Amino acid sequence: xxxxxxxxxxxxxxxxxxxxxxxxTISEGEVHAIMGPNGTGKSTLAKVLLGDSAYEVISGDxxxxxxxxxxxxxxxxxxxxxxxxxxSPISIEGVSNTEFLKTAMNVRREEKIGLYPFLQTMNQALxxxxxxxxxxxxxxxxxxxxGERKKNEILQLKLLEPSFIILDELDSGLDVDSLxxxxxxxxxxxxxxxxxxxxxxxxxxxxxxxxxxxxxHRMNEGAIVETGDMELAKxxxxxxYLRDNVLREDVNHE
Amino acid sequence: MELKGLTEDVITQISELKNEDAWVKDYxxxxxxxxxxxxxxxxxxxxxxxxxxxxxxxxxxxxxxxSSWDRVNKRVKDELDTLGVLESENHMDGMGVxxxxxxxxxxxxxxxxxxxxxxxxxxxxxxxxxxLVKKYFGKIVxxxxxxxxxLNGSVFSGGSFIYIPPHTKLDRPLQSYFRIASKNMxxxxxxxxxxxxxxxxxxxxxxxxxxxxxxxxxxxxxEIYVGENSKCRYTTIQNWAHNVYNLVTKRAMxxxxxxxxxxxxxIGSFVTMKYPCCVLKGDNSNGTCITISVASKGQQQDSxxxxxxxxxxxxxxxxxxxxxxxxxxxxxxxxxxIKPDASNSEALVKCDTLILDSESKSDTIPxxxxxxxxxxxxxxxxxxxxxxxxxxxxxxxGIDKDRAQELIILGFLEAFREELPMxxxxxxxxxxxxxx
Numbered sequence: 001x002x003x004x005x006x007x008x009x010x011x012x013x014x015x016x017x018x019x020x021x022x023x024x025t026i027s028e029g030e031v032h033a034i035m036g037p038n039g040t041g042k043s044t045l046a047k048v049l050l051g052d053s054a055y056e057v058i059s060g061d062x063x064x065x066x067x068x069x070x071x072x073x074x075x076x077x078x079x080x081x082x083x084x085x086x087x088s089p090i091s092i093e094g095v096s097n098t099e100f101l102k103t104a105m106n107v108r109r110e111e112k113i114g115l116y117p118f119l120q121t122m123n124q125a126l127x128x129x130x131x132x133x134x135x136x137x138x139x140x141x142x143x144x145x146x147g148e149r150k151k152n153e154i155l156q157l158k159l160l161e162p163s164f165i166i167l168d169e170l171d172s173g174l175d176v177d178s179l180x181x182x183x184x185x186x187x188x189x190x191x192x193x194x195x196x197x198x199x200x201x202x203x204x205x206x207x208x209x210x211x212x213x214x215x216x217h218r219m220n221e222g223a224i225v226e227t228g229d230m231e232l233a234k235x236x237x238x239x240x241y242l243r244d245n246v247l248r249e250d251v252n253h254e
Numbered sequence: 255m256e257l258k259g260l261t262e263d264v265i266t267q268i269s270e271l272k273n274e275d276a277w278v279k280d281y282x283x284x285x286x287x288x289x290x291x292x293x294x295x296x297x298x299x300x301x302x303x304x305x306x307x308x309x310x311x312x313x314x315x316x317x318x319x320x321s322s323w324d325r326v327n328k329r330v331k332d333e334l335d336t337l338g339v340l341e342s343e344n345h346m347d348g349m350g351v352x353x354x355x356x357x358x359x360x361x362x363x364x365x366x367x368x369x370x371x372x373x374x375x376x377x378x379x380x381x382x383x384x385x386l387v388k389k390y391f392g393k394i395v396x397x398x399x400x401x402x403x404x405l406n407g408s409v410f411s412g413g414s415f416i417y418i419p420p421h422t423k424l425d426r427p428l429q430s431y432f433r434i435a436s437k438n439m440x441x442x443x444x445x446x447x448x449x450x451x452x453x454x455x456x457x458x459x460x461x462x463x464x465x466x467x468x469x470x471x472x473x474x475x476x477e478i479y480v481g482e483n484s485k486c487r488y489t490t491i492q493n494w495a496h497n498v499y500n501l502v503t504k505r506a507m508x509x510x511x512x513x514x515x516x517x518x519x520x521i522g523s524f525v526t527m528k529y530p531c532c533v534l535k536g537d538n539s540n541g542t543c544i545t546i547s548v549a550s551k552g553q554q555q556d557s558x559x560x561x562x563x564x565x566x567x568x569x570x571x572x573x574x575x576x577x578x579x580x581x582x583x584x585x586x587x588x589x590x591x592i593k594p595d596a597s598n599s600e601a602l603v604k605c606d607t608l609i610l611d612s613e614s615k616s617d618t619i620p621x622x623x624x625x626x627x628x629x630x631x632x633x634x635x636x637x638x639x640x641x642x643x644x645x646x647x648x649x650x651x652g653i654d655k656d657r658a659q660e661l662i663i664l665g666f667l668e669a670f671r672e673e674l675p676m677x678x679x680x681x682x683x684x685x686x687x688x689x690x
Binding site: 050053054074075078079083084092095099103108139 | 642
């Protein structure tokens with residue numbers, strides 16, 4: 001899937017401008033990473049790509065394979081094949097994981113998936129991710145650890161078979177081993193689905209080392225300010241973002 | 255046959271039509287006296303009923319109860335078949351159906367007869383087992399209790415009588431189905447359930463009515479006795495039409511080591527006032543009420559539960575889930591009273607409310623009294639709405655907004671749904687879809 005983000009300016013409901021004339025093109029099968037200090041609009045970008053109504057697009061456009069998706073609702077975009085692995089996946093009481101997964105799989109197919117093929121697919125994915133089968137009978141993400149929630153995002157990814165994947169800080173809250181399991185699963189998925197493109201939002205190069213990376217972008221104050229490759233990611237890890245941004249990050253944390 | 259208006263004469267006629275013994279007729283007249291002198295409830299929704307315009311008794315056939323569907327009037331049978339009543343019998347050990355004022359159908363599997371289980375209409379039981387009925391009838395819910403219990407005492411007709419002998423268990427539930435098909439109709443069934451010691455019963459009640467412009471009234475009384483070491487579960491899903499007043503008094507008396515569980519779903523009706531009660535009389539007895547109320551446009555669901563702790567080491571649990579949408583009003587009204595002698599007792603009250611829009615209302619009105627030092631009451635309450643964050647998450651997986659809301663609502667009610675037999679859980683989903 002080809003994604004073109006053209007001169008996108010986005011505000012929150014309380015009039016705060018977050019993305020400023022943001023542009024980025026991700027061609028079919030490419031893996032792009034965005035790094036940047038906290039509060040610079042990375043997660044906003046991820047949510048705006050899926051049409052989160054908490055944000056308002058002031059100007060610019062988002063094209064998927066040449067067609068604008070701005071008038072499409074979140075669920076329509078998802079059914080087109082856009083998938084966001086959330087930074088902090090929410091939990092919902094009483095909705096079982098299994099029920100949720102089956103519903104999400106069924107809304108994008110003509111014929112409902114049978115119980116047996118569904119269980120087979122799910123159990124294989126659980127095994128690949130080293131997840132406990134019992135978790136699937138629990139409520140969606142309820143009483144899941146941070147790491148389990150992240151793995152559950154990748155489980156959904158595997159089952160929903162997207163054409164464009166956005167990973168919003170997948171590596172936060174994952175230990176080294178779990179990160180390797182998740183990232184390897186994504187890398188394998190990309191081998192099987194070479195046309196799928198990826199946008200990775202992260203602070204650390206580690207996750208990128210597992211993926212067939214094409215570009216790394218440094219983002220600051222709502223726009224891309226520098227583009228490079230893995231070397232840029234390593235440089236950022238070593239030196240930090242700009243010195244003044246590091247200070248600003250500290251302020252934001254308080 | 256149709257009797258309209260409420261007078262001593264009408265009550266006498268009902269009693270004579272039913273060919274009742276003198277003690278039953280006396281009970282009716284005493285109840286009527288109490289009814290006449292009592293005020294409408296001083297709390298809750300406003301009840302505007304013209305008692306002179308209500309039909310208190312109506313039957314289309316004056317024959318006896320049938321035990322085979324082939325002998326039930328074809329029009330009525332077809333109507334009930336469309337509602338899925340005939341199909342649901344396959345999942346039960348026995349079933350009764352009340353149409354307007356009389357029970358028209360009663361059937362239970364042979365095995366139950368061998369076990370000496372009694373499952374019949376209250377009128378039939380009054381004739382065949384008068385001593386058993388007299389021992390409990392009106393003893394758990396008195397006619398002086400409230401105006402609608404008194405009304406029921408005067409004009410009751412139909413309802414189930416169940417007796418489970420000692421050391422007896424059923425594999426599957428017993429079910430009754432109540433239907434109002436006429437406008438201005440009042441249905442006043444009276445149910446008496448006796449679960450003798452060391453036994454177990456699951457009873458299911460379902461109700462529907464078509465919609466008419468003039469309000470109908472359903473004022474039932476349910477009395478349950480749970481014997482020593484016994485367990486009774488009473489499951490209701492009421493789906494009355496949106497012009498029915500549903501004013502019901504339900505109470506269980508629980509003996510030593512006994513357990514009573516009310517699983518109470520309120521989806522339909524115009525106004526519902528219903529607070530299933532457990533009187534935990536015996537030591538170590540348990541009471542549970544899991545209740546949901548769903549109030550949509552024009553509906554007022556005033557429901558909850560009451561737990562009265564009399565015995566020592568008694569435990570009670572109330573879980574209430576209310577949903578208000580499209581301008582509806584869903585209110586929890588409940589009472590827990592741990593009496594001075596009920597030492598070492600525990601009560602838990604958990605009320606959760608989901609409000610779907612700004613036009614809808616909800617209230618939580620709990621009364622919790624703990625009258626001794628060794629006992630305690632825990633009360634938790636939450637009010638929430640469907641958050642944009644949750645909707646966004648579900649929609650980001652391709653699920654449309656309506657289905658996403660439905661998933662969240664069903665999830666909210668899961669504590670209730672998981673207590674229902676499978677086919678009822680499916681039916682509940684359909685009802686919620688239609689109502690919200």
